[in-house]
Amino acid sequence: xxxxxxxxxxxxxxxxxxxxxxxxxxxxxxxxxxxxxxxxxxxxxxxxxxxxxxxxxxxxxxxxxxxxxxxxxxxxxxxxxxxxxxxxxxxxxxxxxxxxxxxxxxxxxxxxxxxxxxxxxxxxxxxxxxxxxxxxxxxxxxxxxxxxxxxxxxxxxxxxxxxxxxxxxxxxxxxxxxxxxxxxxxxxxxxxxxxxxxxxxxxxxxxxxxxxxxxxxxxxxxxxxxxxxxxxxxxxxxxxxxxxxxxxxxxxxxxxxxxxxxxxxxxxxxxxxxxxxxxxxxxxxxxxxxxxxxxxxxxxxxxxxxxxxxxxxxxxxxxxxxxxxxxxxxxxxxxxxxxxxx
Numbered sequence: 001x002x003x004x005x006x007x008x009x010x011x012x013x014x015x016x017x018x019x020x021x022x023x024x025x026x027x028x029x030x031x032x033x034x035x036x037x038x039x040x041x042x043x044x045x046x047x048x049x050x051x052x053x054x055x056x057x058x059x060x061x062x063x064x065x066x067x068x069x070x071x072x073x074x075x076x077x078x079x080x081x082x083x084x085x086x087x088x089x090x091x092x093x094x095x096x097x098x099x100x101x102x103x104x105x106x107x108x109x110x111x112x113x114x115x116x117x118x119x120x121x122x123x124x125x126x127x128x129x130x131x132x133x134x135x136x137x138x139x140x141x142x143x144x145x146x147x148x149x150x151x152x153x154x155x156x157x158x159x160x161x162x163x164x165x166x167x168x169x170x171x172x173x174x175x176x177x178x179x180x181x182x183x184x185x186x187x188x189x190x191x192x193x194x195x196x197x198x199x200x201x202x203x204x205x206x207x208x209x210x211x212x213x214x215x216x217x218x219x220x221x222x223x224x225x226x227x228x229x230x231x232x233x234x235x236x237x238x239x240x241x242x243x244x245x246x247x248x249x250x251x252x253x254x255x256x257x258x259x260x261x262x263x264x265x266x267x268x269x270x271x272x273x274x275x276x277x278x279x280x281x282x283x284x285x286x287x288x289x290x291x292x293x294x295x296x297x298x299x300x301x302x303x304x305x306x307x308x309x310x311x312x313x314x315x316x317x318x319x320x321x322x323x324x325x326x327x328x329x330x331x332x333x334x335x336x337x338x339x340x341x342x
Contacts, residue, residue: 032099033323034106034293037330039149042296043092047288047304047332052088062301064214066285066334069270074338076274084338086273090288090304093163094331095145096254097293098247102141102174106293106326138240140250141179144171144258147330161337171263173235173254185232188260192231195222201229204308211308216284224252224284225308233257243319244311247327248289252307255331256282268334284308286334291318293328304332 037043049061054072057065068088075083097106103114151162173179178188186192194200204223207216211225224230227249228239233256240246258264259282266272266279268286279286290297290304295318297303302313319325 030101032101032104032106032110032112033326034097034104034108034110034328036109037095037107037292037296037328042292042298043149043330044290044296044298044303046299047092047290048090050088054086063288063304064306066215066268068336069273074273076338078274082338082340084340086336087161087339088268088334088336089161090332091162091335092149092290092330093147093333095147095292096251096329096331097143097145098140098251098327098329099143099325100138100140101326104141104326105143107143107145107328110326136240138237138246138250140235140237140247141173142171142235142250142254143169143173144254146170161335161339171258179234179257182232182234182236185234188257189231189233192222195229195231204229207308208310211284211306212310212313216306216308218283218285221281221284223308224249225306226310227252227308230256233260242311243325243327244291244316247319248307248311248329251289251329251331252284255287255307268336270336272336273338288332290330290332291328292330293326294319294324304330 046061047063049059049063050057050065051059052065052068055068055070056072065088069086072086073083074086075081095107097104097108099106101112103112105111105113146163146165146168148163148165151164152167178184200222203220204225207220207223208226210217216225217223222230227245228237230253233253235250235253237246237249255264259279262278262280264279264282265276266283266286267276268283271277284307287307288304289307297318300313302309305311305313319327
């Protein structure tokens with residue numbers, strides 16, 4: 001019981017701190033909108049599935065799934081040898097704010113936790129004429145929360161596959177200079193220059209179709225499907241066609257950036273059965289994004305769609321002027337794990 005209360009107490013402290021700072025922050029910037037994520041009504045619990053044992057889906061789902069290890073039997077040495085059962089499932093592991101307003105936390109109820117200095121606003125501007133074409137641009141900030149929801153709710157007590165952590169704000173792009181500047185971002189993605197050509201960009205059309213119909217193409221790692229290019233790994237979106245498309249692209253880039261900086265790891269496939277592993281080139285198939293703010297997507301095949309999938313089926317009309325421009329997403333992560341045999 002006490003273990004279940006720890007994350008609640010931690011969340012309370014975060015919120016209390018936010019409320020203490022909010023009055024000063026609101027006067028310094030635009031209004032921040034949002035609401036707390038209700039784990040009962042705002043989470044698409046069917047996104048947990050399919051559930052697999054080896055290559056067999058014991059709880060199927062209409063949503064596409066990654067390839068699981070074929071054998072139901074697995075072995076690990078951590079540090080003592082053990083034999084177990086290979087399981088595969090999707091876990092709600094991270095929560096993300098994607099907003100144009102610095103220090104705005106939509107998933108914490110729409111509070112602004114500002115330290116008192118101005119770093120400039122994000123924006124969604126356009127259309128403007130660029131090279132004879134009309135083009136809109138945007139700039140987003142991202143906040144990354146550790147959010148191991150299954151562990152908190154104690155759905156399976158002491159299940160070794162669940163990440164055992166407390167709620168935490170793990171990353172804020174406002175204090176990251178690489179997120180603000182394309183030139184500095186090249187320090188962690190120097191390969192971007194190779195894919196800055198029409199042929200590489202045209203290949204992203206195939207990734208768009210694949211991500212919408214089934215799973216994105218990990219081979220086209222420079223593509224974010226229907227949203228655009230993964231590079232540069234920052235929140236500067238040169239071709240924005242709306243809040244949902246633009247914010248999902250910023251979040252996809254941020255997830256890739258976390259992998260490139262070794263702050264996010266691989267959890268899928270045979271390599272992930274015994275432990276997490278380095279994945280400097282992010283596999284897009286490992287993640288699903290579910291909107292939590294301003295309007296949660298909690299049902300339907302596209303409620304938690306893959307990176308690069310079209311935003312038209314699930315998210316059309318879910319962003320609206322003024323009060324519905326601060327976005328929040330629940331990040332679902334594919335997990336393959338070797339469960340100790342009884």
